[in-house]
Structures are given as C-alpha cells and as structure tokens.
Amino acid sequence: MSGNRWLIYVLTALFTGACSPRLQPVASSPAPVEKPIVKVPEAKPPVKVEPKVSLISLLLPFDLDYLDKGYNNNAALKKANIAVDYYQGFKLALDSLTTFGYNYKLQVYDSKDLPSQAHALAYNAQIRASDLIVGPVFPVDIKAFTAVLTSVRKPIVSPLAPASPATFKNRNLVTVNPPLEYHAWAAAGYITTTLKPKKVFILKSGYSEDNDYLSPFKTAIDSLSKKRIKVNQLTVVHGQLKVLEPQLSLTEQNIFIMPSTNQAFLIVTLRTLDSLGKKYPITIFGHPSWKDLTYLKAELLQRLKVHITSSENINYKAPETLSFIRTYRKNYHAEPTVYAIKGFDEGIYFGKLLADGDDGLKNITRNDFTGMHNSFHFEKKTGLGWINTHVNVYKYSNFALKQVK
Known part of the structure; x- marks a missing residue:
C-alpha cells in the first residue's frame, strides 16, 4: 500500500515418479497474477474561504457643505446631529457584531436633506450594489430616492420616518417606525x-x-x-x-x-x-x-x-440600556440620544439578518426583535414593502407612562 509496487509469484513443486520408465506428467506453473496498484490521492491544501462581507450604504442628512460655510442655523444643526447620532449608534452595532466573526463594509453618504441630492444618489453604482441601503431619513428625500430605485431588488430601510409607505409605493421599502x-x-x-x-x-x-x-x-x-x-x-x-x-x-x-x-x-x-x-x-x-x-x-x-x-419608550434603567450608554460614552465621549439608540437597535437587527445570508432578509417577517427603544414585527404588504406593526399601549400612572399592553 501507500503507492509501493509489489508482486506475488506462486512457485509450484515438480513431482517425479521413480518406479516406471514411462514419462511422468509435469504440473505446469500458473501465470503470475498482478495485484492492482492502489494509489492514495495526494492531500490537497484546503481552499481558503474568504469571509462574507456585507455592503451597507447609509444615506443621512449631514449637510456638510452647508455646515462648512459657518452658518448658525439651528434647523440644519438639528438635522446634522440626528445624522451623526444615528450613524454612531449604527456603527457601534456593527462593531459589536464583528466580534462574532461577521464582516461589514459601511459606506456613508450625505443626503443633505435635499430631494435633488437623494435623487442623484439613487443612480450611484456603489449604492445600487449594496446588500442593504439605510436612508434617506426624511419623507421628501425617501420619495425622491425610491422613485428611481423601483426595480432594484435591494431592501431600502426608512430608519426614522413613520410616514405611510403608501406615500412611496416601493415594494423594497422597509418601514421601521410604525405609521399612524x-x-x-x-x-x-x-x-x-x-x-x-x-x-x-x-x-x-x-x-x-x-x-x-x-x-x-x-x-x-x-x-x-x-x-x-x-x-x-x-x-x-x-x-x-x-x-x-x-x-x-x-x-x-x-x-x-x-x-x-x-x-x-x-x-x-x-x-x-x-x-x-x-x-x-x-x-x-x-x-x-x-x-x-x-x-x-x-x-x-x-x-x-x-x-x-x-412605538418607542426607552427604559433607561434596563441593564442592556445602561451597558449601551457606557460603551457609547467610552467610544464617542458623548451622551447617546434616542437617535443613537435607534441606530444601534437597527444596526444590530439588520446587521444580523445580513450575516445570516440572503435568507435573513428574505424572511424578515419571521425575524422578530426586541430592542432598547421598540420591538420589530414586520408584515409584508403588496406593493408597499415591509412594515413594522408593533405598537405598545401606555397609561399615565405615578406621573409617568406605564405600559399596559
């Protein structure tokens, strides 16, 4: 074995009689039988499998061009703060998931809170190639963006707006905040x-x-x-x-x-x-x-x-919320806002779905989730995409809101 040649030869004895002058029969030797050579296949080096990298595009209203001009506009600053807080929470979520071996590439774009900019971004080849698109944030920008991306079968997440998906009529839209x-x-x-x-x-x-x-x-x-x-x-x-x-x-x-x-x-x-x-x-x-x-x-x-x-009521005394706040402070030296918490919850949810492969996003209706600010229970509506329908009922008690359902 192990690739070495070997042959078996069978030798026979000749027997002769001594009593008679007659010719005695001679036993002939059988033809040698050659055993097949068995070769052990050489071990091939293992194929190196590259880890799956999920490509995510974030479209948020940083409005950097406007802010660079030094204008002191409270409305613009408020929108920029929303964008920054959401981005930092979302990125912190992806960083957390990478500890489990998941891999992501995060592309960030400034939607500038302008429908014309959102419309232009919809033609960006890198955004179109993304596994997941998150944003734009505001309804007018979402409408301008989704009006272009009608045939691209990639989930487009509306991360903050509770606007009715009937406003956009896009089958790929994922509405996270339950509409009214x-x-x-x-x-x-x-x-x-x-x-x-x-x-x-x-x-x-x-x-x-x-x-x-x-x-x-x-x-x-x-x-x-x-x-x-x-x-x-x-x-x-x-x-x-x-x-x-x-x-x-x-x-x-x-x-x-x-x-x-x-x-x-x-x-x-x-x-x-x-x-x-x-x-x-x-x-x-x-x-x-x-x-x-x-x-x-x-x-x-x-x-x-x-x-x-x-659809949102954060328990700031819950252990997971306290842990998030400590981590956020350590990473960004700032206090997390509700938008940072939403960004984290949505980053964890959609990041995990991406890590589960195509089936994760396809089966979004079977993947419920409870986060710090709300729970996700998505239903698929024909022509309108996926809608989170989870809403809690609260009652004022002891001068605060108490969940009753």
Missing part, C-alpha cells in the same frame, strides 16, 4: 379586548389632520368589535361638551378618543373633561405625539386616565 394607522389599530384593539365598552366618544377639533388617525381607528373598532361598540363623533367648539352629558355613564368608564395635536383645542377641551371627571368616570385615548407635548401636564393626564400608543 397602526397606532389607531393598537388603541382600538386595547379598547375592544380589555376595556370592552358599549360605546366610545370621538372628540374632533375640526381640523382635517384628525382624519389621519380617525379613519383607521373607526375601521379598526368596527372590525374588531364586529360593530358591537357604538361610535359617537362630536366636533367640539370652545370645549363645549354639554350635549354629551345625557349619554355619559355614572358607573362605567366613558371612553373618549382625541386624535388632535392642536394646542388651543387640547388645553380647553381637556379642562372641560377634567371638570366632568369629578362626576363621571373618564378614560381618554390621545394621539401618540402627546407624550412629547410639554404643555400637557402629567397630573392632568393622570387624573383623566390618559392612554397613548407609542
């Missing part, structure tokens, strides 16, 4: 399954913006309750609610839906509801942006049992 209609469905779901009222009151301000929330809410409440919950609508003028008093219950919670964000309307109407609350049990569901309206005082919101929906 999913907040309306979450509120309707909680009212239907938890509070179970016989009727709800919708208080309108008279401004058309209310319909962005009201239309999906009415659809949701009718669908989820099978129209067993009666919906009463009233356009409130100067906080006058006397017409509703005969319909209010003295013993059961009276559920009010208030989709407005108009300051004058809210201040006057909530004051009236606060007075009614001394006699009638009142629970209010407000617009998700109420949590950012500083003129709405927590004491009042708590007395009125105000509920709001939210």
Whole structure:
C-alpha cells in the first residue's frame, strides 16, 4: 500500500515418479497474477474561504457643505446631529457584531436633506450594489430616492420616518417606525379586548389632520368589535361638551378618543373633561405625539386616565440600556440620544439578518426583535414593502407612562 509496487509469484513443486520408465506428467506453473496498484490521492491544501462581507450604504442628512460655510442655523444643526447620532449608534452595532466573526463594509453618504441630492444618489453604482441601503431619513428625500430605485431588488430601510409607505409605493421599502394607522389599530384593539365598552366618544377639533388617525381607528373598532361598540363623533367648539352629558355613564368608564395635536383645542377641551371627571368616570385615548407635548401636564393626564400608543419608550434603567450608554460614552465621549439608540437597535437587527445570508432578509417577517427603544414585527404588504406593526399601549400612572399592553 501507500503507492509501493509489489508482486506475488506462486512457485509450484515438480513431482517425479521413480518406479516406471514411462514419462511422468509435469504440473505446469500458473501465470503470475498482478495485484492492482492502489494509489492514495495526494492531500490537497484546503481552499481558503474568504469571509462574507456585507455592503451597507447609509444615506443621512449631514449637510456638510452647508455646515462648512459657518452658518448658525439651528434647523440644519438639528438635522446634522440626528445624522451623526444615528450613524454612531449604527456603527457601534456593527462593531459589536464583528466580534462574532461577521464582516461589514459601511459606506456613508450625505443626503443633505435635499430631494435633488437623494435623487442623484439613487443612480450611484456603489449604492445600487449594496446588500442593504439605510436612508434617506426624511419623507421628501425617501420619495425622491425610491422613485428611481423601483426595480432594484435591494431592501431600502426608512430608519426614522413613520410616514405611510403608501406615500412611496416601493415594494423594497422597509418601514421601521410604525405609521399612524397602526397606532389607531393598537388603541382600538386595547379598547375592544380589555376595556370592552358599549360605546366610545370621538372628540374632533375640526381640523382635517384628525382624519389621519380617525379613519383607521373607526375601521379598526368596527372590525374588531364586529360593530358591537357604538361610535359617537362630536366636533367640539370652545370645549363645549354639554350635549354629551345625557349619554355619559355614572358607573362605567366613558371612553373618549382625541386624535388632535392642536394646542388651543387640547388645553380647553381637556379642562372641560377634567371638570366632568369629578362626576363621571373618564378614560381618554390621545394621539401618540402627546407624550412629547410639554404643555400637557402629567397630573392632568393622570387624573383623566390618559392612554397613548407609542412605538418607542426607552427604559433607561434596563441593564442592556445602561451597558449601551457606557460603551457609547467610552467610544464617542458623548451622551447617546434616542437617535443613537435607534441606530444601534437597527444596526444590530439588520446587521444580523445580513450575516445570516440572503435568507435573513428574505424572511424578515419571521425575524422578530426586541430592542432598547421598540420591538420589530414586520408584515409584508403588496406593493408597499415591509412594515413594522408593533405598537405598545401606555397609561399615565405615578406621573409617568406605564405600559399596559
């Protein structure tokens, strides 16, 4: 074996008789048999497999040209800060994933918050070759960018804007922040399954913006309750609610839906509801942006049992959040903003999907995720891409928001 030649020869003995003069038969020798030569294949050196490198393009509104001119523009600086914070959080996430052996190449582009710039970037060959595109950030820029990239089958992540994907109509779009209609469905779901009222009151301000929330809410409440919950609508003028008093219950919670964000309307109407609350049990569901309206005082919101929906609520006492803050400070010598936290969560989520290969992004609807600021549960909508539909419900308690669903 082992490649050496060897042969086996069989020798036979000749036997002769001694008793007779006759010719004795002679046994002939058989032909030698040659065994096949067995060769052991030479060991080939292992093929060196290059690690997969995922190419990611970030399109963020740094607006560097404008800032270089030295203008002191607060709006421009605010957008630049958003871009920087998001980038640093996203990059920190990729750096964390590389410790597991994953590899990424990150390309960063300045979208300048200009639709014309976003439109031009859509023709960039390096961006088109990316495994994942994140950005632009603002809706007008997203629309200009996605209008060009209609056939390129690469995921385009809308990282911060909760704008409805129907605005863009791009099948490759990934909307991370749930649009307003999913907040309306979450509120309707909680009212239907938890509070179970016989009727709800919708208080309108008279401004058309209310319909962005009201239309999906009415659809949701009718669908989820099978129209067993009666919906009463009233356009409130100067906080006058006397017409509703005969319909209010003295013993059961009276559920009010208030989709407005108009300051004058809210201040006057909530004051009236606060007075009614001394006699009638009142629970209010407000617009998700109420949590950012500083003129709405927590004491009042708590007395009125105000509920709001939210797709982000960071627990700054959670161990993972504290760990992130320490790492961010160490790397960037700054405090992380909510945009840095969002950047980190999205970097971890999409970076891991890329590392899992093509199946990761193709199966995004089966890859849920819980981050520091929100959870991701994506649904695929025909012609609109993937939409994160996860929304939590909160209630004001102990002068803070407490999650109830």
